[in-house]
Amino acid sequence: MAYSDKVLDHYENPRNVGTLDKNDPHVGTGMVGAPACGDVMKLQIKVNDSGIIEDAKFKTYGCGSAIASSSLVTEWLKGKTLDQAAEIKNSAIAEELALPPVKIHCSVLAEDAIKAAVADLKSKQPA
């Protein structure tokens, strides 16, 4: 199957690969996996005192589309509030990367990872 240029670009030059300290109260970690393809994705976000995401890192084991989806969202997440982050939809990821229908689930994985990271961060913050 042919990957789009954007997928190839993110796959060959992934942005923001790495790890943040998951014990940091300003860091939220989301881990998700898709049994059907065996892909595993870890997405971490770090917020500043104003609640803006200032850093995002990912580590993904999976196909090119899964890596590109997570790489792309780390770029999109920076500068957003948590509520804005949680609004990112898999359809927008799939459209940006021109994912074929069989690879839509890779973008779902990225959307779910964002939601999990935001939920983790919110659970750490005093209500």
Place this chain on the structure above:
Amino acid sequence: MELLQRNYFELLGLPTQFEIDLTILDQHYRKLQSEVHPDRFVTASSNERMQSMQIATQANEAYQTLKNNTARARYLLELNGIETLEESNTAMPADFLMLQMEWREAIDDANAAKNVSALDALLIEIKQMAKALSLNLNHQFAEKAYTEASESVRKLSFIDKISADINRAIEQLEN
């Protein structure tokens, strides 16, 4: 023909349950295939020929499904109205996903070091986990604990995939 209405277990003369005797599965499958073999239907009506072919196809699907632990458990859940949602549900226990990450990292390291014995050792560890999950499935189906059984299938799905990836990596290193 009523054979076509039966579920895969019934078609192959097995009780509809997770724990099955794979030797009996083999025997019943071969027997059924020989009964519906096209050679036996040379002089039969076109209707009968078609039906025998449909049964042969279904017997093959049934056999492929039942002989594999993961596929058999998934099918049995389906018969009980439970979908495992392996495409769409991405929530898995965090410790299990961490373990997947560690295994994937170990594969990368072993590949980089061309270390086949490290891959062999990892495969053994993973097979042990698969075996434990299959044992869990015995109990879970016996107790009709379908939610737990569904989670076991979802874990086995990861394990089947990573096992295949390791076998492929070993093959490539050995060539």
